[in-house]
Amino acid sequence: MLLEAAGISKIFGKLTALDGAALTVGENEFHGLIGPNGSGKSTLMKCIAGAEVPTQGKVSFVNTDITAFTPTERARAGMSLKFQITSVLPSLTLYDNILLALQAQSSLLDLVFSRTRSALHDQVMTMLTQFRLADRAFDPAAALSHGQQQWLEIAMALAGKPKLLLLDEPTGGMSLEERRVTGELLQPIKQHCSLVIVEHDLDFIRDICDRLTVLDQGKVLASGTVPEIQANKSVQEIYLRRA
Amino acid sequence: MPKSMGAVKQAIPAEIGGEADVAMASSGTAVQTAAGRKILPIVEGVVLVAALAAPLVLQDYLTVFATRVIILALFALSFDLVWGYAGIMSFGQALFFGSAGYGVALLARDLDITNILLVLPAGTIIGLTFALLLGGFLLLGRHPSSVIFVSLGTLTGSYAADRLARGWYYLGGQNGIPSISSMTLGGYEFSEGPSFYYLVLGILIVVYLLCRFLVRSQFGLALAGLRENEQRIAFFGYKVQHLKAIIFAIGGAIAGLAGSLYAFHEGFVWPNMVGVVVSTQVVLYVLFGGSGTLIGAVIGTVIVEGVSFWLSDNYRDIWPIILGVLLLLVILFRPLGLISFVLGERERVGSFGAKAKEGVKEKRNAP
Numbered sequence: 001m002l003l004e005a006a007g008i009s010k011i012f013g014k015l016t017a018l019d020g021a022a023l024t025v026g027e028n029e030f031h032g033l034i035g036p037n038g039s040g041k042s043t044l045m046k047c048i049a050g051a052e053v054p055t056q057g058k059v060s061f062v063n064t065d066i067t068a069f070t071p072t073e074r075a076r077a078g079m080s081l082k083f084q085i086t087s088v089l090p091s092l093t094l095y096d097n098i099l100l101a102l103q104a105q106s107s108l109l110d111l112v113f114s115r116t117r118s119a120l121h122d123q124v125m126t127m128l129t130q131f132r133l134a135d136r137a138f139d140p141a142a143a144l145s146h147g148q149q150q151w152l153e154i155a156m157a158l159a160g161k162p163k164l165l166l167l168d169e170p171t172g173g174m175s176l177e178e179r180r181v182t183g184e185l186l187q188p189i190k191q192h193c194s195l196v197i198v199e200h201d202l203d204f205i206r207d208i209c210d211r212l213t214v215l216d217q218g219k220v221l222a223s224g225t226v227p228e229i230q231a232n233k234s235v236q237e238i239y240l241r242r243a
Numbered sequence: 244m245p246k247s248m249g250a251v252k253q254a255i256p257a258e259i260g261g262e263a264d265v266a267m268a269s270s271g272t273a274v275q276t277a278a279g280r281k282i283l284p285i286v287e288g289v290v291l292v293a294a295l296a297a298p299l300v301l302q303d304y305l306t307v308f309a310t311r312v313i314i315l316a317l318f319a320l321s322f323d324l325v326w327g328y329a330g331i332m333s334f335g336q337a338l339f340f341g342s343a344g345y346g347v348a349l350l351a352r353d354l355d356i357t358n359i360l361l362v363l364p365a366g367t368i369i370g371l372t373f374a375l376l377l378g379g380f381l382l383l384g385r386h387p388s389s390v391i392f393v394s395l396g397t398l399t400g401s402y403a404a405d406r407l408a409r410g411w412y413y414l415g416g417q418n419g420i421p422s423i424s425s426m427t428l429g430g431y432e433f434s435e436g437p438s439f440y441y442l443v444l445g446i447l448i449v450v451y452l453l454c455r456f457l458v459r460s461q462f463g464l465a466l467a468g469l470r471e472n473e474q475r476i477a478f479f480g481y482k483v484q485h486l487k488a489i490i491f492a493i494g495g496a497i498a499g500l501a502g503s504l505y506a507f508h509e510g511f512v513w514p515n516m517v518g519v520v521v522s523t524q525v526v527l528y529v530l531f532g533g534s535g536t537l538i539g540a541v542i543g544t545v546i547v548e549g550v551s552f553w554l555s556d557n558y559r560d561i562w563p564i565i566l567g568v569l570l571l572l573v574i575l576f577r578p579l580g581l582i583s584f585v586l587g588e589r590e591r592v593g594s595f596g597a598k599a600k601e602g603v604k605e606k607r608n609a610p
Contacts, residue, residue, distance in 0.1 A: 049478070070385060075480030089471040092464075100468045103461050104479035108489070111462040160480060 001060075002027050002194050003048065003164055008057035009218075010043050017043040018054070019218035023196070025164065025211075030186075030195045032205040032226075035215035036238060041198045044215065045168050048196070049081040050074045062163065076105065080162035082153050082170060090142035094133055094152055097141050098124045101159035123159075131155040131185060147178035151185065158189060165189070167197045171204055183208050202239075206230075214238075282586055287538050294444055298437040310440045312548045314504045317447050319528040319540040320454055321497035326526075327534030328458055329490040330470035331382070332390050335397030336498055336525050338377070338404050339370035341517025343499035344506035345408065348420040351507075357427045363446075363503055370499015371492055378491035383484050387473060398519065405518030419513030426507040435508065443504055447541075450497055454537055457493075466490065470535070531573055533580025542582060 003025040010018040018040045025031045033041050046052040048059055050071040059067045066074055071081075089097055102123055106116045128134040131151045136144065141152060150170055157165055170186075171179045179201065186195065186208060199205045205212065206226055213223040214235050222232045229235055294313070298306045322336045343366035350356040350365060381396040382388055388396075408414050415421070425432040433439050457463055468476040469486055477483045506512045515521060524547075532543020550569065554562035577583055 051474075051478075071474070071477045072480055072482055075478055081478050083475075087472055087475045089468055089475065091471060092467060096464055096467070099461070100464055100476065101479050103464070104476070104481050106461065108462070108485075111465060112457065112460055114460045114462075117461055156479070 001025065002029075002062060003196070004060040005044070005048055006058055006060075008044060008047055008054045008059070010040070010047060010052060011055045016218055018047070020057070021215060021218060021220055022223075023048070023213055023220075025194050025196055027163075028190055028192075028194055029211060030190060030197065030209045032209035032212040033196060033198045033215065034200075034202065034205060034212060035221070038217075039215040040218040041215055042168055045081070045166050045196065045198055049079065049166050051081070075160065075162075078161075078163035079166070080157040080160055080164070081166045081168070082150075082157040083168060088141040088144075088149050088152050088156065091140055093138050094128060094141055094144070095124055095137045097152060097156055098127050098159060101156040102127075104160055127155045127159065132181070147174045147182075150174065150178075151182070154182075154185065158193070162193060164194045164196065167195060167199075169198055169200065171199060171201055179204055283536075283538065286542075286582070286585060290538060290541060291448070294447075298440050303436060306437055306440055307435045308548075308552060310435065310443055310508055311505070312545055313440065313443045313447055314501050314508060315525075315528065315548060316541040316544040317443070317450060317504070318498055318501035319525055319532075319544045320447075320450060320537060321494040321501065322525045323529050323534055323537060323540035324454060324458075324497070325491055325494035327529060327536070327540070328463065328466045328470065329487055330390075330473070331487055331491055332394040333397045333491070333494070333522075334394045334519070334526065335377070335399070335401035335522050336494070337517055337519070337521035338397070338401045339373050339495040339498035340502035340505070340521065340525075341408070341512070341515075342373050342404060343367070343369040343502035344512040344516050345414060345420065347503040348423050348506050348512045349414075351423045352420060355424075357424050357507075359426050359428045359433070362426060362507070363500060366503025366506075367496045367500045370502060371496035374492045374495020374498075375488075378488045378495070382487045382491060387477065387483055398522070401517060401522045402519050405514050408514040408517055415513075417514065419511055419516075421511040423506060423510050423512070433507070439508060443508070446500070446504070450500070451537060451541070454497075458537065462486075527570055529580075531570060531580060533582030533586070536580075536582050536586060539580050539582035539586075543580060546581065 001024050003023065005021070005023045008018050008021045008023075009016070021040060021044050023031070023033070023044065033044065035041055043052060047054040047057075050066075050069060050073075054067070057067070058065060061074070061077055061079060064077065066077060066079075069077065089100065092100065099117075099120060102120050103111065103116055110116050125134060125137070128137050131154065133144075133148060133152060133155070136148070141149065144152060150172075154167065154170060157167075171182050174182065183204060189195070197205065197209065209226060211223070211225055212229045214221040214229060214232075216238050221238065222229055222235050224232070297309050301309060318336070318340050321339070322333065325331045325333045325336070346369040347362045347366045350362055356362060356365075377397065377400050381393050408419070409417050425434050427433070433442060458466065465476065465481060465486055468479075468481070469483060473483055502516070505516070528544040528547050529540045530543070531547050532541065533539030547566075547570075551562070551566055554565055558565060573581060
């Protein structure tokens, strides 16, 4: 298994956000994390990415216990996160945003003497082209539409060639067309990367994911392939309850 | 003070929004950027010419004053690197400035060492060492330290050094160390006046160019990312704490260099030089001129010192109040500093990619 999170609990004061949640993701697997609002999806993502420290539980990544790793150490181990709230660097150009992500593991001397700048140029432009942003390369990221910022952010998250990409609501606030394009943009990365994706848009999830985990009130309600989850009575119930 | 810092940070997105609208409205964004980029070198050129010509037109006592200002501008550069580029709120920059001043004063007093080739490197190393020690403690934790922790930590360091200097007999106590001999090179003595002026101007230019090189490198891009969103770039795998400690140490070294020049220029050192007052002064220079531009730090120092000088001559009793009001007005209405009257946000941040693009174009055009 690429990622194994087991028995994850997270308590904020009196609120139990996660209560023994678990998640396993294999290589080249697209795994959807779904559940009603407040079920703990984002918190679980943050515990996996290192943005939150779980109160209890263990996270293993490529057979290493990374529970105590900092975000930087997790990134260097091959894990990458796209935040729920877009956090592109607004006053930098798109080009610089991508370059910043690509050069993250260059040595200090390479950075000071800008030795990797010309070598990375083609990679920057390839990524911008792949995410349909090449014509905006030298605009500040703040000038992009919300959907484009999300794509830029996915591109940035992929820049370090991660083994696992964590996407927190990538299609939030997107138009239907933008959602469709996002799905197309994500498909090719399956060859070299696994994906954990938190998403409210169930159609989107169903189209691109291999397996699903359903959270409810901080616990795993069900986990399995897409057809299995669709057939699951209790899952249907919580979604009906919500509707 | 924290409130005005907030204002600075908050003001940035509004400026960018404005820029972005302009960029979107125009189809020739690249042209606009290229045109915009030319303003900074012009400002730098004007400042350079004015600085070179100053001793030729100024009376002697004003040249001495201008020398002091240039040294303080060097000191301001160190703070601009630390705050303007890396977002580290150092309220103790005078610790490195003053400790280097005391260090070289002791070298001159006790060991009779005044050779410029020894005292300036020594002062730089003292500043660097203190910054490494303090930075190591404040910045190199396993998790990023908060702005408050760092600003209070540096403030405390500076305050403690001030108290220590006041109480320690060996350092001259309240009176500091007076009548330091002149800095020498072979048989030549650097005394106040044009020669000292051009010496410090030369040093300022070299340090400025090195800083400029650094902030426009890929390392500078990492710093820009750090300042905008520290957490984000940690998730890319940057060792954020290391980046900060490195820039803090470089800032300390520059402050140390400035402090040793200041000690020899003034001929004495005193406890204020390591204390909170000077630490705050440098913050004001940089905020007033415009942080994160390098040249803004230099301009801010010249204007704050120049205006104080003029006001104290003409309004002997109330000049600090007038100066205070002026500073407040600038921080309220021009949170990006005076430099923002002529310089757009894009130039302030520096477009690292545009440069790469030009480079690649040149390569492709080459036979």
